[in-house]
Amino acid sequence: MDATTEVLLVEDSDDDVFFMQRAWEQNAIPNPLNVVKNGKECLDWLDTPQSRKLGLILMDINMPIMDGVECLRHIRANTQFEHLPVIILSGNQRPQTVTQTYKIGCNSFIEKPQNYDDLQETVDLIHRYWYNNRLPSAI
Amino acid sequence: MSNSVANTSFLVVEDNPYDLHAINRSLSRTFDDWSIYTATSLQHMQNVLSNKLPAIGIVDYHLPDATGLDAIKTLKDTVGDIPVILVTAGIQARDATEALKLGAIDYVEKDHNGRYLTQLTETVQSIITQPQYVQLETDHYRELLFVNDLFAYRNGPYGPTHTARKLLETICRHFPQHTAATIYVRDASRGRRKLTAVGQADTSSLGTLTRYSLEFPVSSQVSGQIVLYRQAHTRPLSDRVSSMILLELTNLLRYTQVDAKGSTTPLRAPFTLPGHGEPQTIDSNNQLDMDLLQVKLHLLDAENKEKDARFDNVIQSLPDAFVYANLQHEITQVNRSFTRIFGYLMDEILGQNVRVLYADPQHFETSVDAQFSPITDLPDDPLTIEFKRKSGEVFPGEVIGVSVRDDKDKVLGNFHIARDLTDQVQAEKSLETLNESIDQRVEQRTQEIRTLVQKITHDFRAPTRAINNYAAFLEEDYKAVLDETGLRFIAAIRENASYFQTLVQNLLDYSKNRYAQEYAYERVNIGALIERVVARSDARELGTVVIAPEWPEITANTELLEQAISNLLDNATKYARPERPPHVEFIAEETVTHWGIKVKDNGIGIAESDIDKVFRMFERLQTEVEYVGTGIGLAIVKSVAEAHAGDVSVTSTVGTGSTFTIYLSKEIKQDGRNN
Numbered sequence: 001m002d003a004t005t006e007v008l009l010v011e012d013s014d015d016d017v018f019f020m021q022r023a024w025e026q027n028a029i030p031n032p033l034n035v036v037k038n039g040k041e042c043l044d045w046l047d048t049p050q051s052r053k054l055g056l057i058l059m060d061i062n063m064p065i066m067d068g069v070e071c072l073r074h075i076r077a078n079t080q081f082e083h084l085p086v087i088i089l090s091g092n093q094r095p096q097t098v099t100q101t102y103k104i105g106c107n108s109f110i111e112k113p114q115n116y117d118d119l120q121e122t123v124d125l126i127h128r129y130w131y132n133n134r135l136p137s138a139i
Numbered sequence: 140m141s142n143s144v145a146n147t148s149f150l151v152v153e154d155n156p157y158d159l160h161a162i163n164r165s166l167s168r169t170f171d172d173w174s175i176y177t178a179t180s181l182q183h184m185q186n187v188l189s190n191k192l193p194a195i196g197i198v199d200y201h202l203p204d205a206t207g208l209d210a211i212k213t214l215k216d217t218v219g220d221i222p223v224i225l226v227t228a229g230i231q232a233r234d235a236t237e238a239l240k241l242g243a244i245d246y247v248e249k250d251h252n253g254r255y256l257t258q259l260t261e262t263v264q265s266i267i268t269q270p271q272y273v274q275l276e277t278d279h280y281r282e283l284l285f286v287n288d289l290f291a292y293r294n295g296p297y298g299p300t301h302t303a304r305k306l307l308e309t310i311c312r313h314f315p316q317h318t319a320a321t322i323y324v325r326d327a328s329r330g331r332r333k334l335t336a337v338g339q340a341d342t343s344s345l346g347t348l349t350r351y352s353l354e355f356p357v358s359s360q361v362s363g364q365i366v367l368y369r370q371a372h373t374r375p376l377s378d379r380v381s382s383m384i385l386l387e388l389t390n391l392l393r394y395t396q397v398d399a400k401g402s403t404t405p406l407r408a409p410f411t412l413p414g415h416g417e418p419q420t421i422d423s424n425n426q427l428d429m430d431l432l433q434v435k436l437h438l439l440d441a442e443n444k445e446k447d448a449r450f451d452n453v454i455q456s457l458p459d460a461f462v463y464a465n466l467q468h469e470i471t472q473v474n475r476s477f478t479r480i481f482g483y484l485m486d487e488i489l490g491q492n493v494r495v496l497y498a499d500p501q502h503f504e505t506s507v508d509a510q511f512s513p514i515t516d517l518p519d520d521p522l523t524i525e526f527k528r529k530s531g532e533v534f535p536g537e538v539i540g541v542s543v544r545d546d547k548d549k550v551l552g553n554f555h556i557a558r559d560l561t562d563q564v565q566a567e568k569s570l571e572t573l574n575e576s577i578d579q580r581v582e583q584r585t586q587e588i589r590t591l592v593q594k595i596t597h598d599f600r601a602p603t604r605a606i607n608n609y610a611a612f613l614e615e616d617y618k619a620v621l622d623e624t625g626l627r628f629i630a631a632i633r634e635n636a637s638y639f640q641t642l643v644q645n646l647l648d649y650s651k652n653r654y655a656q657e658y659a660y661e662r663v664n665i666g667a668l669i670e671r672v673v674a675r676s677d678a679r680e681l682g683t684v685v686i687a688p689e690w691p692e693i694t695a696n697t698e699l700l701e702q703a704i705s706n707l708l709d710n711a712t713k714y715a716r717p718e719r720p721p722h723v724e725f726i727a728e729e730t731v732t733h734w735g736i737k738v739k740d741n742g743i744g745i746a747e748s749d750i751d752k753v754f755r756m757f758e759r760l761q762t763e764v765e766y767v768g769t770g771i772g773l774a775i776v777k778s779v780a781e782a783h784a785g786d787v788s789v790t791s792t793v794g795t796g797s798t799f800t801i802y803l804s805k806e807i808k809q810d811g812r813n814n
Contacts, residue, residue: 015605022612091600114600114640116608 001131003030005055010042010071011035011089012063019116020058023123031055031127039066043074046081054084056130060112061090061097069101076105085130148174149263150193152184152210153226154203158249162197162226165256170263181205181213188217195266196223197259198243200234208234211241222266224259462555463543464493471552480559482529493555498525498533526557535564592650599643607636645771648702649778660807663697665736666690669725672704678712682721690727693734694807695783703779704736706772707799711740716794733785733802744793754787776801783807 011017017035024033034050036042042059043066045051057075061068068088075081087108088101098109110126113119149166153159163175176191178184181204196214200207207225214223225238225246235246245262249255454461460477464470470491478485481496497503502524521537528534541554610632618626669686678684708723715721721740728735745753754777773787776799780787784804791797 013601015601015608019605019608091597112604114604114607114644115637116611119608 001031001055001133004032004053006032006034006050006053007056007058008034008036008042008045008054010037010039010057010059010063010068012037012060016060016112019119020123023116023120026120027124027127029123029127038063039068039071039074042066042071046075046078056126057084057086058089058126059086061088061092061101069097069104072101072104072106085133087126087130147172148176148191148193149195149197150176150178150184150187150191150214151197152178152181152202152207153197153199154179154201155199158199158226161253161256162259165260166197166263169260170267179203181210184210185213185217188214192218194221195263196221197263198223198225200225200227206234208237208241211238211243215241224262226255226259458558460555460557460559462493462496462557463552464555465552466550468493468553477557480528480557481526487529493553496526496555496557498527521558523560526559535560589650593647596643596647596650600640600647603636603640603643607633607640610636642771645775649771649775660694660696662692663695663700664690664692665700665727665734668697668700669704669736672701672708676705676708676712678708678721678723681712682715682723684708684723684725686725687727691729691734693803693805695803699779699782700803703776703801704738706776707738707801710772710799711738711742711797714740714742714797716741716743728800730802732806733804735800735802737798737800739796739798741796744795744797745789745791746793747791750789750791753789773799 009017009020011020021033021035034045036045039059042057046054059068059071068090072086072088075084075086082105085107086105087110088106089110089112090097091112093109093111101109110122113122147170149170151159151162151166153162159177159179163177166173166175176187176193178187179202181202196211196218198207198210198214202210207227211223211225214221222244225235225243226249227234227246228249238246244266247255247259247262455474457474458476460480461472461474462470462477463472470488470493473483473485473488477483477488481488494500494503521539523535523537525533526536526538537558537560539554539556541556543551543554610629614621614626614629614633621629666686666689669690673679673684673686711723712721719741721742724737724739726737726739728737754773777787780801780803783802784806785802787799787801789797789799
């Protein structure tokens with residue numbers, strides 16, 4: 001992962017998108033943050049050539065049309081993205097959901113921070129951790 | 140006064156109303172338990188004697204239609220040799236002698252100052268204090284009167300059975316000295332059958348009995364037998380009485396003799412009486428045969444006639460069906476409720492086997508019949524069983540069996556007391572259905588509430604977060620262009636949003652506990668758990684925390700318990716007094732059934748009037764300005780306690796501090812379920 005590696009945020013809430021973008025800017029993260037509104041849009045986006053530069057997905061669970069769990073299942077079924085880091089950011093922390101999502105293959109399950117300061121800190125941690133993460137090369 | 144004479148009545152024959160009144164008053168004062176018959180002439184006396192049996196006669200010499208001597212003669216002829224006292228006024232010596240010859244006991248001269256009344260009562264007294272004499276005599280008179288009575292039945296309009304009963308009643312009425320009687324008719328083609336039995340003897344003191352068996356032929360096929368029981372010491376029936384009984388019996392039974400040609404002629408009296416009147420002594424205590432038992436039953440019946448009538452009425456009016464069946468299970472008696480419940484008419488059911496009332500005759504054999512067998516003083520619990528109505532309809536009910544036994548514990552028959560439980564069973568069923576549907580509805584409603592609460596609280600989180608964040612951005616990005624008032628407004632927005640966020644979070648936690656279906660329970664070391672919770676909190680930064688060194692390991696849900704302890708700890712530090720730092724102590728407590736965790740603080744305390752409010756949701760006792768809280772924390776603690784079959788209690792002194800104790804049941808099973 002380098003500064004040009006792209007990040008995809010899958011989030012239906014405009015507010016949360018805005019908070020994430022703000023935290024992204026304020027943490028001065030160089031990687032481009034792409035935004036789609038639901039799981040379906042996410043899969044469509046992955047079909048575009050832009051996805052070849054994708055290094056990380058941040059995804060909500062509760063979304064219309066296709067939710068995060070379903071979307072993750074499709075991602076993991078695709079050999080091109082089976083090792084792509086997917087971080088779930090959700091307000092839904094029911095133990096069953098957490099377990100289920102990990103079984104399908106999320107890399108991390110993080111509760112949506114309840115205030116902006118926490119979000120900023122979380123985003124910084126995510127970036128710093130995944131920036132140095134090595135992934136197997138896509139086949 | 141008491142005396143041994145069974146018959147206690149005077150006959151006073153006196154035509155002077157003043158004298159009659161005086162004599163009556165005098166006699167009734169001295170012999171207050173005697174009855175007095177009166178007559179004012181010879182003819183009147185004869186009328187009275189047609190249906191009265193005096194034991195002693197008192198006769199005036201001067202009667203309007205005769206002399207006293209005529210009266211004495213008539214009296215002795217009619218009644219027998221009873222004692223008679225002649226009352227005179229200036230009697231001739233010849234008449235007095237004549238009177239004594241006729242059998243008068245004594246004579247009393249009337250005077251004008253009433254002294255003769257004293258003499259009269261003294262004379263009566265002397266007569267009745269010779270009981271043997273009177274006893275023997277009155278027995279004799281009874282026989283005479285009995286014969287009279289028998290004649291009264293002759294040619295009466297009665298059938299054989301009724302007549303025989305009348306005959307026996309007559310016997311027993313006239314010979315009440317512990318007499319009991321049975322009449323049998325022996326028919327060569329049908330065997331012996333009891334025609335009827337009656338008696339008036341006191342069965343509890345029957346003692347040794349003399350049994351008189353008088354047999355007599357009625358026809359070539361039929362013979363009759365009359366069995367009389369009398370106490371051994373009573374005088375035997377005379378031949379005359381025996382003969383009369385048989386004569387009348389035969390007459391009244393209206394049997395006819397069938398000759399070889401097939402023509403019938405009425406049986407005529409007199410006839411031979413083979414071997415009658417030979418007394419045979421039996422001991423009633425050892426050797427009572429069935430005859431006597433039957434007689435005894437009847438005796439009891441007679442004694443308790445009135446009581447029985449009342450009892451019968453009660454049984455008739457009871458809502459339960461009463462059925463009496465004999466040893467062959469043939470129904471012989473039922474009450475009104477029976478006809479209502481089972482749908483039979485009286486005539487239809489009598490004589491039928493009692494099994495027809497039970498849905499499963501086999502069940503009857505094994506359960507109902509068996510219930511009668513054991514000898515128990517107390518009635519058994521009702522047996523639940525299915526009955527069958529006449530229509531064939533089977534219905535639920537219960538039955539109590541009561542066996543009727545004689546002195547020797549021999550079963551004579553059984554009462555089946557049946558209760559129709561159709562309505563009750565139906566009511567129970569509909570109640571059950573109702574309960575089930577209520578349970579279902581409660582469960583459904585609870586599910587709805589759970590979903591609703593979780594949805595609401597969850598959906599609240601995003602907008603409150605947004606409000607808080609945008610307010611923060613506003614403050615951050617536009618600080619330069621806002622004046623002090625603007626910044627204060629933003630601060631207020633953030634404060635309220637934060638509070639709302641906490642509230643929503645607490646509510647979510649509460650609903651999770653409150654409506655959780657089940658929890659996993661595991662072994663938990665309370666001390667370590669408390670230490671963990673304290674370490675995570677800022678309690679040690681705010682003040683001091685003391686945790687008792689010894690804690691048990693219990694079975695609990697770790698997550699819930701941590702939350703409860705955390706809430707209690709927050710509570711203990713939050714409501715500290717401004718002038719001193721919070722000091723919190725965790726103390727272990729053990730009761731017979733529960734483990735207790737005490738959390739003691741030195742805070743502001745709770746007023747006694749507020750104590751019962753503290754565990755209610757949204758009850759906040761302090762204004763928000765001083766102490767920040769949502770009022771849900773303690774409600775959560777309570778729900779955690781309840782999830783461990785326990786409770787929360789609090790003791791508090793205003794200004795000194797509060798102690799909260801959460802109790803957790805020792806009975807919680809590992810991995811057990813608990814709602």
